[in-house]
Structures are given as C-alpha cells and as structure tokens.
Amino acid sequence: MSLEQRWLRAAYGASPWLMPLYPLGGLYRYLMRRREARYRRGKKFVWHAPVPVIVVGNITLGGTGKSPLVAWLARWLVNQGWSPGIVTRGYGGKSDAYPLLVTPETAPSQSGDEPLMLAQQTGLPVVADPQRARGAQALVEMGCDILLSDDGLQHLALGRDIELVVVDGARGLGNGRCLPAGPLREAPSRLGRVDAVIVNGELSKPLPVASIAMQLMPQRWRCLRDGQHRELTPLPFRLPVHAIAGIGHPERFFNTLHSLGVEGEMHPLEDHQQFHPAALEFGDRRPVVMTAKDAVKCKDIAPPDSWVLEVEAVLPSSFEHWLAAKLSALIERGCTHG
Template sequence: MTSLAERWLEAAYSGKRWLMALRPLEALYRCAMRRRAAAYADGRKAVWRAPVPVVVVGNITLGGTGKSPLVAWLARYLVEAGWTPGILSRGYGGRSERYPLYLEADTPVAESGDEPRMLADQTGCPVVVDPDRPRGGRRLLEAGCDILISDDGLQHLALGRDLEIVVVDGQRGLGNERCLPAGPLREPTKRLATVDAVMINGRLRRPLPAAGHAMQLTPVAWRALDDGRREALAPPPFAGPVHALAGIGRPARFFETLGELGVEFEAHAFADHHRFTAADLAFDDERPVVMTAKDAVKCRGLVSGAWSLDVEAVPEPAFVDWLTRRLAML
C-alpha cells in the first residue's frame, strides 16, 4: 500500500496541479531557509571549520539520487590517493543513547541507521553518526582522519566545507522545481549554481539550470546475507523467479536494474529506511529473496538464503580529473 508521503513525492516529481495549493507554505519555507542561511553567513549562527578538508555530498531534492554509492566511491578514491578519510552522517532511521556514535563492527544498525552501517561495511573507513555534525567531525579527527566526507550534509550549515557536491537523479531531475511542501526541493534551483560540482546519476531527461558531470550506478556482484561471500553477476547464484525487496528512496531504480540483469522477479517496494521484520520477508513459496545493499544491513538474521546486489558509482573521467585537481589545492 502506498503511503501518503510516497503519493505526495510522486506528485511533486510529476508536477500534479493540486500542489499549487501549497505554494503559500512554500513561500514561508523559502523565507525560513533564506533567514537561516543568512544567520550562518553573517556569524549569528556558529560555523565550525575543521583543520582538515571537508567534502560535502548531498542533495537539493527529496528521494533517492544515488548519493550513498558516490560517497562510498569517494571514500575509496581518497584512500587510493593517500588520504585517511572519515565519513560523517546524521544516521537517519537510527537512534543511539550516545553521540557521537563511532561505528564498530558490532554496532547495531538500529543505533547507526542503515546508510552509515552500509558505508562502513563497504569502505572500511571510519564512520561517525551524530546529529551535531561539528561534534561528529571532531570525533573523526580523534580517529586520525585527515579529510572528512559529510554524507547528506548540504543543508547542515554549522559544518564548514571546502567542496560541495550535489547528486541529481537524471530520470526524475528536479521534479516540478518547487520547494517544500509544494515540490521536492530542499533548496531553490539556484543553489546548484553555488556548489562546486553537480553529479547527474543516469541519463538526464530534463535540462538542469547548471552544468553537471555524468555518473552511472553499476551492479558488480551478488552478496550472500548469510556469510557475506560475493558471487559473480552471471550466472546468478540463485535460480528461478525471486522476491525483490527495496526500501530505498526510489525502489523503481533497483527493479529496473534487476530487469536489465535478466532477473525475473516479483517487486516488493517499501518506504525509504523501512525497518524490516521477519514478517516482511516471509512468503508462501520457496523463491529466493534479493534486495539492495542498504536493505541487507537490516535484514541479516531475518531470512536465510537471501542475496543483495552490490552496486558501485562510476563517475565520468572528467569528474575524476576535476576532483584530483581540486583536492591538490586544499
């Protein structure tokens, strides 16, 4: 069953006319965002500047854009370039009794949230969760990090930054280009002109008000939830039709990828950051279960014989060259 929030988001991206009734609230939201940004810019609100470079990867839209795979790619790239990166996250969907929360191998996903747990597992880099980004950044400095990646940190202005990278979903773009609650934008479209780089995930269907770099999400392997082993994409390590689960910002992207891989499936879409239970994975047949890597960190121990699909971001070479030059200047 589609939730009210999901129906609203679909309307915002497809430009439903009834959202026009919310434009007075949009005007209030935009005013509040301008005043907030001005308060940080003129010093009425404090901005913490880390003694090391800070790279922010974020969105100006609601819903999935492919941001987390780019964060994982960036962390691996920095390691290969000789840096010691740390990832800073809000940890949406998780709740801990203590912050900053430094992720260990046994940190429960219920405390960290799904994306931080996934990023820690995929990159092996230090990951800290903290609603207070400057405090979390200081914890990463204590861990010896010499560059910080702020995941989904574009609107967290209390954390100073050296580079801002925004990810846009090429298929959905900026929707009706209206701010909340009349549209899917967290910030106006003109914000794209002030960031350092715009990454476009997939083929762009509608022009953007700023130039961008191309990026693709590429499936690389199947991973067993039972023991973490990886298997090649083809032939898949399971047989027959499968139950496909996706509790991400845009489940359709995962289902499209399965179709491209030739996997026959029955789709089961859930809300982003859905907290899975054993009942969600209990079906009346013996079909295998497959899911996204983000969902897999919450489903370990709930089902046996399930598989997740490992996906990696592949930025275009021009972006890699640009990033190399910019990092050399920091």
Template sequence: MKATLSSRLLSAWYRDAAWLKGLVPLEWLYRGVVAARTRAYASGRKPVWRGPIPVIVVIVVGNITLGGTGKSPLVAWLARWLAAQGYRPGILSRGYGGRSHAYPLRVQADTPVGECGDEPLMLAAQTGVPVVVDPERPCGARRLFEEGCDILISDDGLQHLALGRDIELVVVDGERGFGNAHCLPAGPLREPLSRLTGCDALIVNGHSRKVLPEPYYEMHLRPRYWRRLVDDTRLEIGAQPFSGRVHAVAGIGNPERFFTTVAALGFEVEPHPFADHHEFRAEDLAFGDDRPVVMTAKDAVKCRDLTDTRYWVLDVEACPEQRFIDWLERRLECLVEISRVEQSPSRER
C-alpha cells in the first residue's frame, strides 16, 4: 500500500496532475520555511561547521527532487576515483532508515542494516572507504577526519546546511527532470529551482528529455556485474546466468529505471516495485514459481540473510562524462592550492 501511494504521488508530480493546484498554498508555506532556514545559516544565526586546515575539502552530493536520481552510484564513483588520485576519502551519511544506540557509527561489513541504513552499508561494500553515519553531520565529519580522511563526501547532504562545504554537486534524473517544477507538497522539489544557482555542478543521469539549465554534465549508469546473493559469485554482464522471464524487485526512489535496465539486457521483466528503503522479508520475494529474482544493490544489503540461489543482484556503476572529471580535477587543484596559501608562514604572520 505504501509503495502504491508513493508511486501515485510521484507520478502526479512528474506529469503535473491538475489536482495538485489545490496544494499550491501549502507549497508557498513550505517555501517560506525553507527560505527562513537558509537565511539562518547564511547569517550565522545557526552555526556552520568547517573542516580544519589543511583538511578542507567537503563534497556534498545531493538532489533537489524526491523520487531517486542515481545519486548513490555517483557517490560510490567519487570515492573510488578520489582514492585512485591519492586522496583519503570518507563518506558521511545521515543513515536514513537506520537507528543506532550511539553515534557517530562507523559502518563495518557486519553492521546490521537496521542500525546504519541500506545506502551506507551498500556504499561501504562498494567502495572500501570509511563510511560514517550520524544524523548530526558535523559530528560524523569530525569522526572521519579523526580517522585520517582528507576529503569528505556527504551523501544526500544538500539540505544539511550545518555542514560547511567546498563543492556542491546536484544530480537530476534526465528523463523526469524537475517534474512540474513545484515544491512540496504540490511537486517533487525539496527546494526551489533557484537553489541551483548556488551549486557548483549539475549532473544529469542519462540523456535529458527535459529542458534543463545550462551548463550541466551527463553521467550514465552502466550494468557491471551479475552477483549471486547467497555467495557473492560475480559474473560479467555478457555471461548471463539465466534467461527468459525474471522477477525484478526494486525498493528505490525510481524503480522503473531499474526495470528498464534489466529489460535492456534482454530479459522479459515482471516488475515488483516497493517503497524506497523497504525492509524486505522472505515472503516479499515468494512469487510462487522458480524464476530468477533480480534486485538492486541497495535492496541486496537488506536481503543478505536470505539463502535462495535464485536471487541475483545487478551491480551498476556511474560513468560521468570526461568533461566533468576534468572540471573536478581543476576544482580540487584550486582548493588544494588555497589550502597551501592558508597554511603558509607569511599568511600566519
């Protein structure tokens, strides 16, 4: 029921259903609250935490829409890319859907998903870099810096203004864009579109079918592996472990994207959408036949105790265009140079 209501509301936002006009007065109330909160941080009435010099680089990856954009794959790519460049990255998350007895929570391979949330556990497995969960992001950031991280990626942190940032990256779904361009509850926007003017880069997941503000960079999600859930056996995408009709399950912000991806690999898909962050149980995957069940990596961390050999994970990876990578390299070089100037003896004098 929850998934059905959520999907209906998202569908209304992205096709601009006529009945949403009745929610516009509530939208303006919501906009006022967002604007007042933003002014409070900008004016200093609410404190903003900044990382210590020389550890200065905080990259915030987020979105201004509800409904899933492909943000987490970009976070995973960033972490791996930064590590390959010689940085010591760490990932900070609010840990949506998890509840721990103590924070900050350092995510380990055996951390229960009920404590840390599904996305942090997935990102820890995909990247191998330190992942810390804390609803108070500045506290989590300090923990990562204490562990030796020299660059921090804040996952879904755009609206968490208490954490200072050096780079803001906004991800948008290319097919759905910004929907009807209204804020909650009349539309899918968490913040007005004017928020984009203060961000550093807009990244579009897939080819855009909407009119989007220039400039922007494109990225694509590429299927990478088939992974059998019971033993983590990996197969390259070309080596299909099954054929024909499959059950595809997805408890993510935009399940249709996953179903389309599986179908593009040559399978007949029977889709099973669930609410975002759905807590899977064995009965959720009992479809009364012997066909394979394919799921996302995010859903897989909540199903890892299920031992059915028919369960397979489709692992995907973000592939940003080279222009974005070149831009990011230049921006990081600039930030590092500023850090050196801030530390120089002449500056201290």
C-alpha cells in the first residue's frame, strides 16, 4: 500500500496519528476561505460563460463518482434538446497545446484518463485544459449551449450557475477535517452553499444537509480486445480473475465485482495509475477485469482475456424534475453573463 493510500485510509477512518496535523487543517481552511473571498469581491477575475454552466465536484479527496454523474448529465441534457460540452482539467495528461479537444482516439498521455473516458462514453465535445475558463470558452466557440465542468468546484475562475457535489456514501466526509489533517478540500459548511448534494451509494454517516441518492449500476461487460459487449450473467470469463482498479476508491469497484459473483485477486492501484505491460503480467493466465477509467490506458497492452465492467449512474426522477426546473428558471431570466 502506497503512502497516499495509507493517508487516505487514515483520513477516512479518523486515525489518531493524524492528530498532530489538526492545526494545519485549520490553516488550510482559513486559506481556502480567503481565496474564495478574493474571487467573490472581484479581486480575482471570474469568466462567466454566455451559456449555463453546471459544475460537478466534491469537497473530499479520493473518488466519489463524479465522472459517472457527468456522463449521466451529458446524456440527459442531450435528451432534453441541449448541445452540451464537457470541460475538465485533464489530470494525468500533458499536451503541447491547450485547450485540447479530446476525441475517442486521443492518446491518454495527452488528455488524461477521465477526459478520454468521457469522450468515449458520451460522444460529445470534451476539452481538457488546466485553465478551465479557457477550455470553457473554446466549447462555447464550438457551439455548445450548456457546459459541464468536471471536478470544477474549487476552480473559481470559471463562473457557474449550478453546483453539484458528489459524496461517497461509504466514506462520507471522513474525519471531517481539511487537508492535511483530513480528506476535505473545503469545510463541511460548503455543502450548505451548493445547489444539490448527491450521495453515491448508501450513506453510512449523516451529512449536515439533505442529499439525493445516486447508484452506480453495472450495465454490461466489454471485451477490451475487440470492444464487443456481453451480458452481466452468465460471466463471459472464467474464475478466478485478477481485478485492477486505479481509481480513487478501489474498494467500491471490488465490492461491485463481488456482488456479481466475480472472485479472485484484487489489486488496488494509485488513482490515475500509469500502466506498462509488466504491470498487467501476473504470471498466470487468469482473466483481467478492470474499470472503464483504467481501460482507456490499457487497451494496447492488456492481455487478450481482459474485460471492462461498464457502469452507469442512476438518479431518481425527482432529481430530473428539479434540474429541469432549475434550467428553465435560468432560461427565463436570460442566463447570458457575457
């Protein structure tokens, strides 16, 4: 287990060895409040798009399920008649020129894993740019009439009309403390100032605000080699397997596999893990099972018997009605900031 994984486990488990860092958590919280105030008072520039902007983010480190929600929102918006675009930082990628338009054929070394995954899953314009406001402007110039900012809650240089925060139901807010004493990017009170808090999975600890339930439901298996899809049952591969997960919360993926009857060796990896062929050589011929996020980096190096579990977010109809009403209100008051 890496140092980062050990720290995350301690932060979410309220381990006592983090107690000496508590004063630093208070300092971090103060600095975040001061930074937010500078944007709010106009001391730092905020670019407001001439179209609605929906930010999907979290206030914790580690995976919460933001990308599946972004993909769900993208599909839902298309069904409502919108032409959405997705802007993201492109963590783990490095391009010679930004903004980078990510297509299903873009190299993950340029775009990062999550932008490429979203481009493949949605077929919509996805732009990666460390300066999200610049990336958002590029999407507007492409003709997008609504923008989704993936993991953009703390990137205040891009104005927003709707803020959605995703919380991992199993881990919640951890020990409730800010970095480096805990997993929080912002104080828990931030949840009271966003438009909706969405909980991925069953909530194990109460939150200080009301929330909306989201489930990540397995949909199908995809053979990584030929792209063909198979039903969830019967399993299209033999057991046992090697399961890999380079995501923020690998245990969630492994628990899903167990619920489908998949058994074998589970290999938790670093979030945004960079792969090389040796990392997928386990010395036997067991099938390899992975997440869609890992698959975009493993397609050309994975063993022939490799499988991807595709999942999709499921949200209640009440959330759809709320979001439709929210967007209608924006249109009625002329959501054109430019």
